[in-house]
Amino acid sequence: MATTATHYPHLFTPGRIGELEVENRILKSPQSTATANADGTVSARTVEHYKRLGQGGIGLVMMEYSFIDSDASKAIHNQLGNAHREHTPGLGWVVDEVHATGARIGLQIAHGGRQKFLGTAPIKSATDSSWSDVEGQYGVVPTPMTVDEIDAVVAAFGDAAARAHAARFDIVEVHAGHGYLITNFLSPHTNWREDEYGGSFDNRARLLLRIVDDIRAKVPREFPLSIRLSVTDYEPDGIPIEETVELCRRLEARGVDVLHCSGGHHAGMEWEVSPWYQVRTPHRWGWEKIKAAVSIPVIASGSIVSPETAEEILASGSADFVSLGRPMLADPDWARKAKLGRALEITPCIRCNDGCLHRGLNKGRSVGCSVNPSVAEEGRFPVTTAETSKVVAVIGGGPAGLHAAAVLHDRGHGVTLYEPGELGGLLNHAQGSTVKQDLAALARHLVHEVTRRDIPIVTRAADAQTITSGHFDAAVVATGALAESPRFPIGGSVPVITAAQIRSADAPRGRVVIVGGGLQGCEAALRISESAAAAGDPTTVTILEANDGLLAGDEVFTDVERLPLFLDAAGVSVRCGHTVVGIDDEGLHVETADAAETIAADTVVLALGRQRPDSDLADELEAAGIEVRVIGSARQPGRVFDAMHTAFFAARSL
Template sequence: MNFPALFTPGRIGPLEIPNRVVKSPQSTATSNPDGTVSRRTVEHYRRLGEGGIGLVMMEYSYVDDDASKAIHNQLGNSSREHVAGLGWAADEVRSTGAKVGLQIAHGGRQKFLGTAPIKSATESSWADVEGQYGVVPTPMTIDEIDGVVRSFGEAAARAWSARFDLVEVHAGHGYLITNFLSPHTNWREDEYGGSFENRARLLLRIVDEIRASVPADFPLSIRLSVTDYEADGIPIDETVELCRQLEAHGVDVLHCSGGHHAGMEWEVSPWYQVRAPHRWGWEEVKKAVSIPVIASGSLVTPEIADDIVASGSADFVSLGRAMLADPDWARKAREGRVLEIVPCIRCNDGCLHRGLNRGRSVGCSVNPQVAEEGRFPVPPTARPKRVAVVGGGPAGLKSAAVLHDRGHAVTLFEPAELGGLLVHASGSTVKQDLAGLVRHLSNEIARRDIEVIGERADANALVKRGFDTVVIATGAPIRRPDFPIDPMAVVVHSADVRADRPYTGTAVVIGGGLQGCEAALRLSEMAGLEVILLESELQLLTGDEVFTDVERLPVFLEGAGVDVRTDVRVVGVDRAGVHIVRGSERDVLPADAVVLALGRAHPDSGLTDDLRAAGVDVHVVGSAVKPGRVFDAIHSAFFTARTV
């Protein structure tokens, strides 16, 4: 399967694009503190171009030095001093055969830095920003609005001077222009507030200013949210009318996404959100305009992306996190090597939670080399060894593949199905991204000359086989309950909850961390099953969980009909059900199945100690070091294996 719809040329205004695949603009925080392009920035975008993408859209760049900069180490386009570096980046990307665009933006109320001044349509504040330093947005004056309009025009002219192939205005996702477009954040009473015509005035003025500032054949894209998904926000009929007017004002392409940062489950859709959530919206836009439409938002797989173009749903597809996971996504899809694509698991862990949110550059759970392109090669070893990898979970599978690529003879020991604790994802709609990762990692073993032995390895057997090195990837044991369990009760671990082993009646999940929440969500997909989730704390997800899970997963559990009960202590499980205590009250919850989701205990070092005592070179990766998430498994495996 080579996805012909994706890999036919397309056109945006006078610009011909080699194929229909667009790299969605995403902040990398790799620029210098003054916004100038760094070598890391250039190498990141050149690497994306080398992956076969038709159009690489570089991240949002701030347009003035007043209040438009939103995030640390953001790309700048506020003065002539930025043009030389932008031109360097544009030339490097274009040298790969890809076209390259630049997004220009004003942060508005979503100034993640949290520092004054924050300028917006009104004083409507986003709690996450205000919570940093207590700074609330200042409503923009007419003079300031006029200045921002000029700044966008000047920034577009600088993009043209730097020889980008097109420029894009960010008018979505809760940034300044959306602050004006949405009634949710705009309650002005002047000519920029109230009616749709007034709220659209700023964007239309910016478009006119850009058209007057650049040559007529320089394509202009508008990135917008089909809606912000707020009850009092942007309705789709206004978006459709806005797009008609944008076309009339000379816009060449509409880049359609959705949501804003206060509703991250729509803007950066996590694993439990449906794929392509904004399809309904961009299809309404496409029916109303004659210019091309770019579809964006959790498209992740070539099958989804190709269907969107082939069906006429949109003219181009835009992928962001999927290209961080694998910059060769487009090339592999074109060559039919789908299982070789490293899939985005939409965890928001590496890119946001441990990346931008912590003041770092962008990262990726499944791609340790993102934003560090070329710095961590996997060189051939000068001393090939016989290496055993013990454990076939994500850390073991990744280790085995990297060790093989270095030139070692690798044997993998796994007594069960490859994938470790992740095999539960198979068949579950909410875990389809993780199931894709298991298929990919397993395929990476299958397509290499790696011997897989379906047995549990002990120290004596490994020593007798004469391995030079052993990599321990056995994970961490399941935490034992501190309450009695009748052996006659139907009790399973959360990792054993699978779509192909359905339950009926009532299932009680004990533990409201990520393990319990996602198990409850998987159980809710089973027909005719009532799901009760118990947590001893006052709220769910109290550990070091990814912020999108903490903020929105409880809402999805409620929507799925899961009965969530917090501040509940379990004191026993027997054939009558789950015995609980809440305050001074005791109760028994009848259960046809009880699911334990108590987390994992500290890993056992016995195998490691025995091997080292026998003089074997041993390396420990993944949760065998410390219980963690996919990020920890893949990163520790990669960085360990490349040095063995």
């Protein structure tokens, strides 16, 4: 067994789950990758992904949820299967590859219940309580399960656990949270049955307890059993924490070895996959109540993104293990780097839900990651040494330029970075803001990755003459895009600034009016409100948006669905259908569909998006015979995903 590490000693103290010894206290949370074959069998991509996670120094890799039968348990496209013996050989392949890295590995077994993303009938649940996303898209409503169907599902869970044992997994986990089938029974929000599986807590808990009994009858006692559960579903008429605590006591008495505590369900995604504007570790209050009531280990889960947070959770006795999902997608070497005391080298999860969900699983693709373009493609997109070393200029020190410079250096190229201003570019607006702490962490990381490689940084702007006279073989243009110019006159003495200029330390006060209700305007409103509240300054923030709703572009779904609720909680006033036609000393002159008004302001913040960039610099360089790549917003204004991905693939192409 490994010795305790000097850095983050509690994280790297060996742990035990039942009879299973784990090298450290870090788990990879189960997350669907949609890399399995259509029939649920393991693919080479699946193997490469989990092998790479094992290589990162993690103690226990919990493999993604697997469907348990061929009836209604499969929830998502290309989901991993564990419904038949035909699934076992591939699962064993993954086990062997992960064991070869020195890590332990577990398998999660699950039934989709009403959260059947596929939207195909039958959808089976406790009742006909429907998840609106599925019903609205596919028109399919859940069918309440009969007692015979419940009996069959209980047996299917037990058989799936037995197959996991046969495949030589180290632990099996039942998914009893996040709004899937078992939660549909546990929660009064979705369970209004009138038989022995509905009504009282005893009845609503019956399905899960029967599943545990069936598993314990079908696998050896020394084979550890974990239950993943939501401390609550965060519904007003949902699961109270008192019931969850009592459920955990009963699970321990029935032979469960560890409790994996998360929260929320898919109708409340701000709790299940908490986005950037949600607090970190939102379920801590719940898992601590559970830990106080049981003697078996408790795994903490939910927005544990940094080693410092993880260490504090363990050191304080809040939990016995920590479980990281999205952070391990962002950087599979999270554990190894933390153990070596190189936390700034960890590529941080920014909790954007863009690559993993919005542009990934939600689009019918495999899982992705905004800050790790190689995720789920580990075998195809490694960073390797280039066949020919080149001298490359990177023009621009924003996120795209910084990432490109680091990858180019790692490929063996000679890199010089040109940036006349502050390294970090538009990410620097996040510094000092709690609500943007994840993005601020990414900025610090990207700057650190360039400086630790000793990449030369020239603190002046680079034009075509600079590059053509510098004997460069290639240039990467990462100059970003300018803010969109207002299409209305601006006069008078009221200060007018852009959202990117706002820093927490000197955020505007008084009557602040933001023009533009896209992501830039909404996040600026949150930052200003947060800063004013922390300082105790009376400040009102108003967003004016010409469209009928906020976030009208192709924004991330968790932002569209839930960010307005956080704006409302912060006291931000939102006025949609308001078009600004001018600004002067009287304020902002605004037109609506049937009226005109003037809104007084002490500061006006423009959040109008960014202009489509011109290609003059790239064209001049190409005309001079220099190989050129245009990346990030210099190519097309976008989000962090676009900056990091275009940078990575451009660097791989040189």
